[in-house]
Amino acid sequence: MTRAATSDQWRQFQGATLNFISENTAPTAAIAANTKPFTDLTGIDVRIVTLELTALVQRVALDLASGRAQYQVIYADPYQVLAPYQRGLVDLRTLEADPNLPKLPGGVGDFIPVQMDAAGRFVDPTAYYALPYDAPTMIWQYRQDLFAKYHDRMANDLGFDPTPGGDRTWEEYFKIAQWFNKNATSDVKYGTGHQARQHDSLMNDFSNVLWSYGGAYFDNGKEVGRLGARDPGPCRLDSEAAIAGAEFYNRLLSIADPASKTWDWDGVGAAFRSGRLAMCPNWHEFAASNELVMPGKAGYAVLPKGPVATANMYGGTGVGISANTMPNERGAAWLFLVWATSPETQLANLKSKAGGGTPTRTSVYEMPEVRAAEKRPSPMPNMLTAAAVREAWTPERIGLRPKIPMWNECNTAIFTQLSTMLSGAESPANAMRSIKSRVDQIVARGWVA
Known part of the structure; x- marks a missing residue:
């Protein structure tokens, strides 16, 4: 994968292909139904493989052991992928700090804090290996x-x-x-x-x-x-x-x-x-x-x-990047993570007929149209649970x-x-x-x- 000479941070890996392995969850169903916005933005093609969680864990374990990433982007279940295979995932701080790559909109602080810890971190409270992606509760x-x-x-x-x-x-x-x-x-x-x-x-x-x-x-x-x-x-x-x-x-x-x-x-x-x-x-x-x-x-x-x-x-999961990826592959994978967890994409997932999902970012819940969807008739039916899950996500609950x-x-x-x-x-x-x-x-x- 070569890096293009361009001032547009989102187009520097155009022509590349990324493989994303995921459990068949609501946000992945929504993204898989329409990857065009990401490809139009970056010029990167995304191929998505969805598996039942046990099969996904087996496939990820084999891929991490191989030394060469077949799957650059990984649905990193906190208990079956992140905890046992944390050393096989990239510390995403290195990519967030790269001046040549786009930053996370709103920064890490826009993710709901308890989800950022539970889905993204392991032991070290400062490093993070995944970005909160879904949040079933x-x-x-x-x-x-x-x-x-x-x-x-x-x-x-x-x-x-x-x-x-x-x-x-x-x-x-x-x-x-x-x-x-x-x-x-x-x-x-x-x-x-x-x-x-x-x-x-x-x-x-x-x-x-x-x-x-x-x-x-x-x-x-x-x-x-x-x-x-x-x-x-x-x-x-x-x-x-x-x-x-x-x-x-x-x-x-x-x-x-x-x-x-x-x-x-x-x-x-x-x-x-x-x-x-x-x-x-x-x-x-x-x-x-x-x-x-x-x-x-x-x-x-x-x-x-x-x-x-x-x-x-809480049954939420993050998305991470295999440490077996080459430097330019990591950059391209980071673009996908930033886009897939962005407020705009989370809002689109909420509206999707193919998926649904639940936002993992505070800013999405503050959007007027999302707040309005908490009452019937709702174009985003999962938002009818918003009052309950907001309470459920407090540290004491x-x-x-x-x-x-x-x-x-x-x-x-x-x-x-x-x-x-x-x-x-x-x-x-x-x-x-x-x-x-x-x-x-x-x-x-x-x-x-």
Whole structure:
């Protein structure tokens, strides 16, 4: 790849081709449907490969080990790519500081701070290896039409205001679900549904409850989630708080739609849209599908609080550059990162029929047309969740799983044992102790890329 002699920073790599490997997410779907604006701006052709996350991680690991980048731009999942392969990614400060390359509009400071740390950094609080690209976050999704219909009756029967929001507790959520099970079967089959299949989705769904009960995977859980750690120390799932959280989660699933144990996020999302459930915790970006299928019927709020804390699982990811890229390839890849995460592109993604996505920049949320889209009728349906996710992204509410190199293996141990618990084969206390034992073995073995 040669560098053209031009005063236009955006045209210096014209004629080049970049390969971008990504999970099939909303912003990538929107960009893949229309790469023309980037090519017109830069003269660079972008080829996008989208894969399921597990396959993407395997492909990236092989590419990083090869010593020569087939994929210059990488969708760097914080837990399965950034933490284990951080040394294979470029420290983007070097490109931001290059006077021959365009700067990030608004600088790093325009990205939502907790997302910049969680999706972009690892251990070192100053270096950054990815730019926040998407921001799926778990929130409370509910049938606001049914909550309005039954509000007074529920309030009278339950003795509290059932309106979803951060003031509700998980115990109240349980009672609301139980009330729907008994009193509203003509409208919905079940009060709640969950993504409790033996899958990554189960760990996500459970973690919201775990943290709200004061449980943690490791000591200094918020720091290990936000910046990460190479060695997080002993697992703490055998604590009284963690066991209490597991006991409640097990009890909650006992009154949830029984199909919950077969669902990941797509399954519970489809069940909610079909009118089967009164409410569920799920990723906020399902709002776009909800509004398409049942316009005006869904409401969105932060998840309930527990006895100790509150938590809304964050599942965002950044985009980074392979350290195997040659200098000029890095420059071209930087142009793509700057463009793909720019306010203009994030706004276009919000409007896209092919994608949607959610902005990761503060400035986008301040745009008048984006603010207006927070109310129905909305041309950007994911923005109907904006009030909920803004609250969910505050440091005290965001839920961050451990960002450690060996997380993928730990995650498998967690959701496998949780599934055993939900089947009734093991008590919550024994399940937590079993997970702790297995995770300690994994962590003690360390990580070798």
